[in-house]
Amino acid sequence: MKPLEGIVLALQQVWAHKLKSAFTLLGVVIGVTFLIAVITVVEGMNRYVQDDLAGSIFGVNTVTIVRRNRITTGPESENARRRASRNPQLTIRDVEVVRAAVPDAWLLSFYEDRNLPEVRNKELRRRNVRLIGGSPDHAELQGMPIEFGRGLTELDERRGLRNVIIGAGIVDRLFPDESPLEKDIRLGPHTFRVVGVFERQGGMFGSIRDAAILIPFATYRQNFSRSKNEVDAISIKMRSAEELEDVTLAVEAALRSDRGLRPGEENTFHFETSEELLGAWRSISRILFAAIPALVGVSLVVGGIVIMNIMLLSVAGRIKEIGVRKAIGARRQDILIQFLAESATLSLLGAAIGIMLGIGLGAVVDRISPLPAAVPMWAIVVALSVGLFVGVASGIYPAWKAANQDPIVALHSE
Amino acid sequence: MNTRDIIIETHGLRKEYEMGSETVYALRGVDVSIERNEYIAVMGPSGSGKSTLMNLIGCLDTPTAGEYLLNGQAVQGLEDDELARIRNREIGFVFQTFNLLPRATALHNVELPLIYAGVPAKERSKRAEHALEQTGLADRMDHKPNELSGGQRQRVAIARALVNVPSILLADEPTGNLDSVTSADIMKVFDELHDAGQTIIMVTHELEVSEHAERVITLRDGMVESHDAQREQRPVVEV
Numbered sequence: 001m002k003p004l005e006g007i008v009l010a011l012q013q014v015w016a017h018k019l020k021s022a023f024t025l026l027g028v029v030i031g032v033t034f035l036i037a038v039i040t041v042v043e044g045m046n047r048y049v050q051d052d053l054a055g056s057i058f059g060v061n062t063v064t065i066v067r068r069n070r071i072t073t074g075p076e077s078e079n080a081r082r083r084a085s086r087n088p089q090l091t092i093r094d095v096e097v098v099r100a101a102v103p104d105a106w107l108l109s110f111y112e113d114r115n116l117p118e119v120r121n122k123e124l125r126r127r128n129v130r131l132i133g134g135s136p137d138h139a140e141l142q143g144m145p146i147e148f149g150r151g152l153t154e155l156d157e158r159r160g161l162r163n164v165i166i167g168a169g170i171v172d173r174l175f176p177d178e179s180p181l182e183k184d185i186r187l188g189p190h191t192f193r194v195v196g197v198f199e200r201q202g203g204m205f206g207s208i209r210d211a212a213i214l215i216p217f218a219t220y221r222q223n224f225s226r227s228k229n230e231v232d233a234i235s236i237k238m239r240s241a242e243e244l245e246d247v248t249l250a251v252e253a254a255l256r257s258d259r260g261l262r263p264g265e266e267n268t269f270h271f272e273t274s275e276e277l278l279g280a281w282r283s284i285s286r287i288l289f290a291a292i293p294a295l296v297g298v299s300l301v302v303g304g305i306v307i308m309n310i311m312l313l314s315v316a317g318r319i320k321e322i323g324v325r326k327a328i329g330a331r332r333q334d335i336l337i338q339f340l341a342e343s344a345t346l347s348l349l350g351a352a353i354g355i356m357l358g359i360g361l362g363a364v365v366d367r368i369s370p371l372p373a374a375v376p377m378w379a380i381v382v383a384l385s386v387g388l389f390v391g392v393a394s395g396i397y398p399a400w401k402a403a404n405q406d407p408i409v410a411l412h413s414e
Numbered sequence: 415m416n417t418r419d420i421i422i423e424t425h426g427l428r429k430e431y432e433m434g435s436e437t438v439y440a441l442r443g444v445d446v447s448i449e450r451n452e453y454i455a456v457m458g459p460s461g462s463g464k465s466t467l468m469n470l471i472g473c474l475d476t477p478t479a480g481e482y483l484l485n486g487q488a489v490q491g492l493e494d495d496e497l498a499r500i501r502n503r504e505i506g507f508v509f510q511t512f513n514l515l516p517r518a519t520a521l522h523n524v525e526l527p528l529i530y531a532g533v534p535a536k537e538r539s540k541r542a543e544h545a546l547e548q549t550g551l552a553d554r555m556d557h558k559p560n561e562l563s564g565g566q567r568q569r570v571a572i573a574r575a576l577v578n579v580p581s582i583l584l585a586d587e588p589t590g591n592l593d594s595v596t597s598a599d600i601m602k603v604f605d606e607l608h609d610a611g612q613t614i615i616m617v618t619h620e621l622e623v624s625e626h627a628e629r630v631i632t633l634r635d636g637m638v639e640s641h642d643a644q645r646e647q648r649p650v651v652e653v
Contacts, residue, residue: 320513321515323513326501327474328527329499329502329530330498332494334498334530408475
């Protein structure tokens with residue numbers, strides 16, 4: 001008998017017992033759904049991080065100097081953490097050292113930021129916003145284009161004006177049906193004038209940026225900062241990636257000499273680049289991918305055991321049929337193939353349903369959460385292979401039992 | 415005897431089973447010889463060994479000792495797969511309980527032996543349709559067994575047995591589950607097949623049924639008690 005006949009036979013069998021089949025398939029369906037959904041989301045994240053996020057958070061061709069590493073993925077040693085916690089705050093003085101070290105920087109900016117419990121336009125309020133006090137080039141360097149109005153200028157900075165640029169998410173809340181330009185908003189006890197609106201960023205991390213408020217650094221220092229000369233980060237943007245390495249070396253040398261670090265001593269500051277973020281993300285996604293087999297494996301093993309049991313029941317209930325088939329000329333391998341095809345078809349059907357549910361689940365996640373989703377072709381291939389494997393593996397024993405039935409005994413069973 | 419067309423020949427056929435600590439001697443040396451186009455009834459009380467003989471002749475089982483030649487080919491000692499092939503090509507089984515696949519149509523049931531013979535789908539349905547026409551079921555091909563009467567089911571089973579054009583039709587109490595009117599119908603089908611040249615071996619315990627056969631082989635205690643010809647026009651086969 002050809003395997004194709006076995007598959008047709010198996011499908012008839014599945015169709016004849018719709019409800020039983022549905023329960024049989026549950027384990028495989030859940031396993032594969034989960035497999036596809038997780039891969040879809042992680043892969044979507046991958047693409048998002050690589051294509052958009054790395055560039056938009058740290059900017060293309062940009063290096064940022066901070067007091068200590070803000071992204072940790074691995075188990076950082078206790079010593080390294082303690083040492084980093086003793087690093088001094090970056091200051092305006094450091095900004096000048098960096099500026100002197102990189103005279104040909106395309107853009108150079110620095111900022112300090114904090115969480116603000118709320119921002120208000122009369123009765124309308126938006127809670128939990130990120131307030132940034134940035135130097136004039138901050139928005140451009142960070143890749144946050146202005147959609148309406150204007151950006152911050154040297155004049156705003158020099159005079160410490162209470163002018164503000166707000167994110168699209170804040171416009172939604174505070175100015176639902178009017179233009180925010182030239183309107184006053186309240187940041188804590190202070191009144192600021194909206195002079196510009198950032199373009200909407202959207203997406204997963206974009207929604208955080210859409211809740212950002214940018215004011216001149218000088219104004220921030222006067223109204224929101226406890227210290228008078230500290231900054232959180234200094235960023236330099238170059239025109240090409242090749243320049244970045246030299247710039248980093250130059251800045252490192254300048255800061256070390258300014259801080260009087262001796263050779264062999266660790267840096268008391270840290271460089272952030274988009275490469276670093278990508279590396280961090282890669283190790284996170286590696287962990288996620290490594291966890292998939294374990295999680296999916298459990299439900300597939302359960303699913304396989306269920307299929308095996310159902311197949312054993314199916315064999316036991318069809319002993320007479322096996323006898324008849326053998327009497328009319330079915331060889332051992334014909335019976336073996338018939339039952340293997342049946343369990344493989346069951347399992348593949350489960351995998352197919354799981355793939356569809358997984359893609360659906362991914363699409364739902366994509367729709368209702370900021371997590372992006374993308375279904376890679378290889379995930380579908382993997383899911384189908386896994387389905388086939390589970391089906392064949394769980395069908396071997398029942399099929400072997402069926403194939404080795406004595407035809408005489410089988411014919412006389414009831 | 416050598417000039418005749420012998421289809422089944424057994425010499426000293428023995429079959430023993432281990433039943434717990436006891437050995438059951440089901441057949442104790444059976445010699446039978448059956449010609450092409452013979453119509454044989456196998457009779458005997460229960461425990462006489464007739465089922466065992468049928469299983470051996472049908473190649474469902476192999477003898478403990480002795481020789482069995484089917485169409486001149488020694489069958490004893492063959493592998494399972496070779497026995498399956500012989501059952502598929504040479505033997506058509508008809509059972510007391512019909513043994514049709516319940517969820518398959520009449521046509522598909524009849525096609526089954528052809529599937530195992532590797533016949534292509536198109537030719538398969540043509541031959542299955544032809545076999546069903548032969549047994550008078552041309553208008554019931556798409557019916558499932560539970561939509562057919564007992565007599566019709568047995569006709570499907572006979573069509574299934576015939577579809578591979580076997581050397582022998584092996585029927586085990588084919589009317590055992592049928593009322594007398596239907597039994598007569600089915601026996602007429604066997605008569606017609608025999609008239610068309612089919613070799614038939616039928617296990618039965620009903621005299622009426624055995625009267626359709628040309629010769630009755632009676633078994634007792636695992637041995638042939640008699641093998642009498644019932645009609646003058648057929649010669650007695652010496653064994």
